[in-house]
Amino acid sequence: MTRVIMHGCNGKMGQTIKNLIAADEEITIVAGVDAFDEGKNEFPVFADITACDVEADVIIDFSVAKAVDNLLAYCVEKQVPCVLCTTGLSEEQLQKVEDASKKVAILKSANMSLGINLLMKVLKEVTGVLAPAGFDVEIVEKHHNLKVDAPSGTALALGDSVNEALDNEYEYIFDRSQRREKRPKKEIGYAAVRGGTIVGEHDVIFAGADEVITFSHTAYSKAVFGKGAIQAAKFLKGKAAGLYNMSDVINA
Secondary structure (H helix, E strand, O other): OEEEEEEOOOOHHHHHHHHHHHOOOOEEEEEEEOOOOOOOOOOOEEOOHHHOOOOOOEEEEOOOHHHHHHHHHHHHHHOOOEEEOOOOOOHHHHHHHHHHOOOOEEEEOOOOOHHHHHHHHHHHHHHHHHOOOOOEEEEEEEEOOOOOOOOOHHHHHHHHHHHHOOOOOOEEEOOOOOOOOOOOOOEEEEEEEEOOOOOEEEEEEEEEOOEEEEEEEEEOOOHHHHHHHHHHHHHHOOOOOEEEOHHHHHHO
16 A cells, blocks of 8 residues: 655645545555645645654655745655656756755656656657658647646657757747748747646647648546556655656556
């Protein structure tokens, strides 16, 4: 049995994961952390991770960036591995993640969906064929109207997968409104759509002469991210210090 502390337990993802875990006999939530609690959980909830005194095998984090510093310090002190799902971290915080991973197991991914992570793996393979053949790469992502960052972390991660196959020689372009020139070959263009309740859609478009190949992923509910986080938590239990990602889970 994998014992989990749910960091950000009363958020939408926290509650989604709680419901998924309730139907899974291999994993259980032993404590939660959330600044706001209405007593709706069956496990003890602490306002801050530093106050949590419940032993666990792993932490699943879907919180906010400002809570991550204390979380990382706690993980190192208590030697509890962490599935870190919070996005929008600063460069300084990303360095802290790197530093913490030298002392405890940290799994960080821009997107916890198994489908997205499999797509990133596939993109590395196909880019090596299509880009040298003259195909341009464009990424279009769509999310709900409450999402504050653009492009999404997932879209950037997809672009990184493409760029890694191209020796990181391509430039990311987020706005062409001020340019009056034809499209350079070595760029990856991004477009972001925000509206309604779209959970998440990502299209990676390879546009060549007289043909277009599009790789698409659509999330119909937040459950796909929760399922991936749970699978990652099971994987991370007992792992040695290091920085892991969802590719490690897929290939395990």
